Amino acid sequence: MNTAFNRRTVLLAAALGASTTLLQACGGGDDAPQRNIVELAQSNPDLSILVEAVVAADLAPTLSTGTLTVFAPTNAAFAALLTELGVSKAALLANKPLLTAVLTHHVLGSKVARADVPLGKAITPVSGGFFKIDSANGLKITDGRNRVSTITATDIQASNGVVHLVDRVLLPADKDIVATASALPDFSILVEAVVAAGLVGTLQGTGPFTVFAPTNAAFAALLTELGVTKAALLADTALLTKVLTYHVVPARVLKAEVPVNAAITTVQGQSFTVNSSLVITDQKQRTSNIVATDVLTSNGVIHGVDKVILPQ
Numbered sequence: 001m002n003t004a005f006n007r008r009t010v011l012l013a014a015a016l017g018a019s020t021t022l023l024q025a026c027g028g029g030d031d032a033p034q035r036n037i038v039e040l041a042q043s044n045p046d047l048s049i050l051v052e053a054v055v056a057a058d059l060a061p062t063l064s065t066g067t068l069t070v071f072a073p074t075n076a077a078f079a080a081l082l083t084e085l086g087v088s089k090a091a092l093l094a095n096k097p098l099l100t101a102v103l104t105h106h107v108l109g110s111k112v113a114r115a116d117v118p119l120g121k122a123i124t125p126v127s128g129g130f131f132k133i134d135s136a137n138g139l140k141i142t143d144g145r146n147r148v149s150t151i152t153a154t155d156i157q158a159s160n161g162v163v164h165l166v167d168r169v170l171l172p173a174d175k176d177i178v179a180t181a182s183a184l185p186d187f188s189i190l191v192e193a194v195v196a197a198g199l200v201g202t203l204q205g206t207g208p209f210t211v212f213a214p215t216n217a218a219f220a221a222l223l224t225e226l227g228v229t230k231a232a233l234l235a236d237t238a239l240l241t242k243v244l245t246y247h248v249v250p251a252r253v254l255k256a257e258v259p260v261n262a263a264i265t266t267v268q269g270q271s272f273t274v275n276s277s278l279v280i281t282d283q284k285q286r287t288s289n290i291v292a293t294d295v296l297t298s299n300g301v302i303h304g305v306d307k308v309i310l311p312q
Contacts, residue, residue, distance in 0.1 A: 036160045037064065037158045037163060038051070038063050039158075040156065047072055047074065047075070048075060049073075052089075053093060053103055056096065057100045058096075065160060066161075067111050068107055069107070069111055069112040069161055069163075070163045070164070071106045071141065071149075071164050071170065072166065073149075073165075073167075074167060080169070101172060102170075105125050105143070105172045106166075106169075107125055117133050118133075119134060119135050127172060129144050129298065131144060131296070133151070138150055141166065141170060144297075145172075145173060145175075148168070150167045151165065173297055174298065175298060176203070176204045176298050177209060177299055178203050179204075186304070189216045190215075190216075192234060193233075193244055198241075204299070205299065206299060207250075209252070209267075210251060210301050210303070211247060211300065211302045212248075212303050212309065213247065213303065213304050214247065214307065215304055218305060218306050221308070222308040242311060243311070246266050246282075246311045247266070248266055248268070249264055250266075250267050252301055255290075255293040260276050261273055270283050272309055278290040283312045284311075284312065286307065286309065292304030
C-alpha cells in the first residue's frame with residue numbers, strides 16, 4: 001500500500017509541476033514571470049523595427065520602468081511610414097529628435113486597458129499633443145495629422161504596463177488651426193476673413209481653441225442674408241471680428257465632449273448651444289448644423305458648420 005501511495009504521490013507532483021510550467025509559459029498564474037515592455041517587444045519579431053527605433057532614441061530605459069501604455073507599430077507600419085515620409089530606415093533612425101517625438105507620441109504615462117479607453121475624447125501622450133480613439137468599425141486612432149490607424153491587438157500585458165499593436169505609425173500634429181484650415185479648400189473664405197480681421201496670430205497661439213468653422217457655402221448664404229458683398233463684409237473689421245470670435249471657444253472640445261444643451265461661452269463673450277443632433281442655436285435663435293467634426297490641429301480642433309452663427 002505504501003508503495004502504491006508513493007507512486008500516486010510522485011505522479012501527482014509531476015502533474016502539478018507540468019501544470020505550473022504550462023501556466024508560466026502562457027503567462028498565467030500569480031507568480032508567472034512577466035517581461036517589461038521593451039523585453040516584450042524584443043520577443044515579438046513583428047516589432048523588431050520598433051525595438052531598433054527605441055534603442056536608437058535611447059528610450060529603452062524609459063520604457064522599461066514606470067507604468068505605461070504603448071501603442072506599438074508593427075514592422076509593416078514602419079515600412080509604410082518610410083514610404084510616406086520618403087526616407088530610408090537608416091535616415092529615420094539617425095534623426096533622433098524626430099524619432100523621439102514620434103515614439104513618445106505612442107506612449108501614455110499610465111496603464112490604459114482596452115476597456116478603459118476614453119472613446120472619442122482627447123488622449124494626451126507623454127510627448128504632449130493629443131490624439132483620439134473611436135470604436136466605429138474596430139478601434140481606430142486619429143492622430144494629430146488626422147491620419148487613421150487601426151488597433152490590431154489589445155491588452156498585451158507587461159510587467160510595467162500594457163501594449164496595444166497598431167498598423168500605422170502615429171504622428172504628432174504639425175499644423176495649427178490657421179494652417180489646417182488653409183489646407184482645406186472649403187474654408188478658403190473663412191481664412192480670408194481671419195486674415196482681414198487680423199486674427200491669424202490669435203488662432204496660431206497656444207490655445208487650445210475649438211473653432212466652429214463656416215464653410216464657403218455658409219459664408220455665401222450669410223452675404224445673401226445680410227445683403228452685403230464679400231468685399232464689404234471683409235472691410236468691416238469690427239463686425240467681422242465680432243462674428244469670427246463668436247465661432248471660437250477658448251478650450252479644446254471634441255465632438256464627444258460637447259456639452260449638449262448647455263451654454264457654450266465663446267471668445268467673443270456670448271454663448272450658443274448645441275443639441276444632441278449637433279445643431280447649434282445662436283444668440284439670434286438661428287440654427288446651424290455641424291457637418292464635420294474633430295479635425296485635429298496642434299493647438300485645438302475644428303468642426304465644420306453649414307451656417308455662420310451670429311451673436312446679438
